[in-house]
Amino acid sequence: MNRKILAALGSAVLALSMAACSGEGAGSGGNDGDKPADLTIGVSMPTQTSERWIADGNSVKEKLEAKGYKVDLQYAGDDIPTQSQQVDQMITRGADVLIIAAIDGTALSGQLQAAADAKIPVIAYDRLIRDSPNVDFYVSFDNFKVGVAQATALLVGLGVQTKDGAKGEAKGPFNVELFAGSLDDNNAHFFFNGAMETLKPFIDDGTLKVKSGQTAIDKVAILRWQQEGAQKRMEDLLTSSYNDGTKVDGVLSPYDGLSRGIITALQNAGYRGAEFPVVTGQDAEIASVKLIDDGVQSSTIFKDTRLLAEQAVIAGEAFLTDKTPQANDTETYNNGVKVVPSYLLPVQTVYKDDIKPVLIDSGYFTAEEVAAGQAG
Numbered sequence: 001m002n003r004k005i006l007a008a009l010g011s012a013v014l015a016l017s018m019a020a021c022s023g024e025g026a027g028s029g030g031n032d033g034d035k036p037a038d039l040t041i042g043v044s045m046p047t048q049t050s051e052r053w054i055a056d057g058n059s060v061k062e063k064l065e066a067k068g069y070k071v072d073l074q075y076a077g078d079d080i081p082t083q084s085q086q087v088d089q090m091i092t093r094g095a096d097v098l099i100i101a102a103i104d105g106t107a108l109s110g111q112l113q114a115a116a117d118a119k120i121p122v123i124a125y126d127r128l129i130r131d132s133p134n135v136d137f138y139v140s141f142d143n144f145k146v147g148v149a150q151a152t153a154l155l156v157g158l159g160v161q162t163k164d165g166a167k168g169e170a171k172g173p174f175n176v177e178l179f180a181g182s183l184d185d186n187n188a189h190f191f192f193n194g195a196m197e198t199l200k201p202f203i204d205d206g207t208l209k210v211k212s213g214q215t216a217i218d219k220v221a222i223l224r225w226q227q228e229g230a231q232k233r234m235e236d237l238l239t240s241s242y243n244d245g246t247k248v249d250g251v252l253s254p255y256d257g258l259s260r261g262i263i264t265a266l267q268n269a270g271y272r273g274a275e276f277p278v279v280t281g282q283d284a285e286i287a288s289v290k291l292i293d294d295g296v297q298s299s300t301i302f303k304d305t306r307l308l309a310e311q312a313v314i315a316g317e318a319f320l321t322d323k324t325p326q327a328n329d330t331e332t333y334n335n336g337v338k339v340v341p342s343y344l345l346p347v348q349t350v351y352k353d354d355i356k357p358v359l360i361d362s363g364y365f366t367a368e369e370v371a372a373g374q375a376g
């Protein structure tokens with residue numbers, strides 16, 4: 001063979017092997033030349049019992065569909081086998097990228113292996129998926145800071161600290177009780193750690209007293225973040241630790257759904273008006289925003305699900321076009337196997353005065369929705 005033919009053969013082999021490689025590994029969800037209409041994104045959400053996940057699911061779907069992609073959106077009713085099955089189906093139906101908010105962060109390793117085998121990139125949505133090498137990206141908020149913000153809101157509500165971080169007038173001692181989320185959700189640990197780091201000095205110096213003595217996360221956690229579970233635990237606390245006439249002054253709650261259960265228990269026990277304990281929250285769910293507006297709940301932490309959905313879409317589109325999504329944190333989220341590159345969004349504390357500027361003026365809710373306590 002002459003040299004020209006050899007060279008031509010060589011470059012053909014090289015081109016072939018490059019073509020083979022370009023379909024490999026994370027980030028290869030789409031095939032070159034595929035139009036958005038040929039690509040499907042599987043979106044797996046945990047539950048429809050909480051309005052935030054409905055908003056998340058809708059936002060992700062709308063934003064992807066606006067770009068022309070097909071979307072396979074499923075809710076799992078907070079049931080782990082259902083979510084596993086739904087993700088399995090997304091894979092067999094040929095999803096090109098998966099966006100998953102896990103119910104149990106450790107329960108999807110099998111599905112994620114199947115996704116990796118099928119070269120489907122996986123984006124963990126808000127909740128980190130643990131114990132698997134096959135998580136390609138994580139979009140969330142700064143979850144430790146959420147916990148710090150919740151504890152700070154409790155201190156501000158009690159008057160121990162001012163909104164600008166200065167020492168407040170109130171000295172205490174105040175009786176507080178602590179709640180955490182579901183232990184199988186990685187976020188629950190970040191929220192609680194952030195909160196406890198902030199509260200510890202005040203517990204240590206006696207400003208805050210946890211009368212029940214329950215300060216360990218496994219004692220204060222509520223399985224599946226259920227409102228009824230929180231109501232039951234608050235009722236039990238009132239019976240066991242506050243039956244001597246002492247009053248609860250504040251409750252650290254990491255999520256609005258839990259806060260509503262806690263508030264119901266407190267109201268049923270006769271707490272009213274000025275003596276109503278300071279109760280924190282998270283997610284700015286509409287029913288809780290109304291409770292804040294009515295002066296019942298003290299605060300919530302607003303996490304703009306529109307921005308989270310947007311980041312998930314940006315990451316998904318990067319994978320579909322063979323690019324690596326841009327992370328802004330490559331240290332914090334070790335899932336037990338590897339550090340997952342993450343994009344973390346900031347959070348905002350909302351007290352009564354912040355409802356208008358933060359939630360209404362930004363178009364997240366209308367004034368009518370806040371007044372009604374119902375969205376839509």
Ligand code: GAL
Pocket residue numbers: 050052126127181185187188225255282283303
């Ligand atoms: C967490 C999430 C919170 C809250 C909670 C209960 O994973 O970060 O914002 O929604 O689940 O749904």
